[in-house]
Amino acid sequence: MKRRNFIQTVSGGAAAAYLAANPLLGFSGAHSAQARELSEHTIDQVLTKRVRIQYPRFVSKNAIRGNHGWGYDETICEVVTNQGAKGWGVTLWGRSAEEASAHLVGKKVSEVFAPELGLIEPKGAYADIALHDLAGKILNKPVYELMGAKQPETTVCYSGMIYFDDLTPFYNQPMGVDIILKECQFDYDLGYRQFKLKIGRGNKWMPKAAGIKRDIEVTKLVAEAFPDCDILVDGNDGYPLEDFEQYLKGIEGVKLFWIEEPFRETIEDYTKLRALLKEMGIETLLADGEASPDQDFLMQLMEARLMDVHLTDIQDIGYTGWRKLMPELKRLKVFASPHAWGSQIKTNAVAHLTGAYGNTVTIEGVTCISDDVDLGNYRLENGKLIPSSAPGFGMQLNK
The missing domain is CATH 3.30.390.10 (Enolase-like, N-terminal domain)
Known part of the structure; x- marks a missing residue:
């Protein structure tokens, strides 16, 4: 559909x-x-x-x-x-x-x-x-109370802003992997205790072998530097299965909280990935459904137990769509994590939805500021986002 x-x-x-x-x-x-x-x-x-x-x-x-x-x-x-x-x-x-x-x-x-x-x-x-x-x-009423929750479930919130900043030119020189550690520290100081690392540098921006090597290096460095934090990785469909196996072997010993969209999902490839993870003794969650989601096909993945976390963006099926979907996910024993990349406006809105319905393993945090929007009194404490208790979403327009 x-x-x-x-x-x-x-x-x-x-x-x-x-x-x-x-x-x-x-x-x-x-x-x-x-x-x-x-x-x-x-x-x-x-x-x-x-x-x-x-x-x-x-x-x-x-x-x-x-x-x-x-x-x-x-x-x-x-x-x-x-x-x-x-x-x-x-x-x-x-x-x-x-x-x-x-x-x-x-x-x-x-x-x-x-x-x-x-x-x-x-x-x-x-x-x-x-x-x-x-x-x-x-x-x-705050939106979570509008949906029936007197007190919302606080939701774990990861930093979704760790991109390939090591490849960004700075005075004509690559910034190097140290910038990734600095950004993780910045987000840690804000209250995050989960980091989602973008991987797949070899898809477009580096030679394949060098890109895989850099992905492995960054993952291991962040895991070592922040032992009290969870590591999530996101390939944005840019990591073929055979290369992803090389990446997984390269980060042996690093526990991954979840793997998100390593490659464009198919029943065949996700079945192979499940088998590979089992063979390697890796326990992690498979998250999918962000990119151009076909809801019927995602249902097939979930029913086949090939998908653990549903990621469709809040701007794709909306609040009402997600409210309808939540009970289905519970029935299928699949976690929710409505995709929120873009801004904290979306993160805050998602926090009310997941706070009311539960069944959410973590949500995407996108730290931002705006002269046009008062983002409200949301609090990120020890890795959990606490929604505003003000009416509606508790955010106001300044224009």
Whole structure:
């Protein structure tokens, strides 16, 4: 099932149609009270804005993509009601603001959103995350409480910002592997106790043999320098199976928390990888589903016990999609870790989702600053991210 169909499926269904037609019916107690309060707000505007995200350091290459730079401009959606309530969040990829406006403006919030389900108007998916924030602010609840958790489960959070910065020219000279250790120390001082190392230097940026050697060197150095931290590795589909075996042999003795997307996933190759890990006595998690995910195929991998952690990006299937997916992952005994690369805006939003639903092994941390956004009172303590208890996602726009 492709992304658009999947979003429509998880956002729709008989319950959603019933709620859309009868927003104040079918619930009792707190549910009906929330619906009544949301029904007092009519959506006036669906706005698109751009906010500038800055990273604390230059972010270099991964196995397939060039330098990521100092930051980027993120597209966000803001929903405004006739009473002046505002909610915002990152948008869903592949959906349009025009479609959302056509199907949301003029409707009561309760007609398009239910705290118990999420989005109930599939064609408003562009504003899915913004509507969660809006409902939380109207109801004066953090999003995790909106989804039923009085206190969220704190989630382990890894640093997702360890790229190939050793290959970035600095005054016409490579910076070398020491820069990776300095960056890990910087992130350690921020509170991270897990580091995800990008690997696959030999895919595009170095000769293959030299790239594998450098990947091995970096992995071993970080593991030795930070013995109290977990090491995750991410090949971004740039590491053929035969080369990945060489890498694994080269880091013998280093415990990997997870292996993420070493190569483009197939049943055959992942079966071989599972067998290789068993033969080498390596106990680790296999994480996949970030890059252009085919949800039907990912389901096949999970049912075959070839995938341990589901990574689809929060901007791909949205909050409502993930809320539908979470129970399925629990049934399949697969962990969740909604992909959040890009900015802390996404990391913070994911923290509420995983805090409410649990079953999450770790989430991606992307440290950033922004003059356009107040990122709220989230705390990273001893490797765990504690969500804001302010209404909605607890983040505010400064523009």
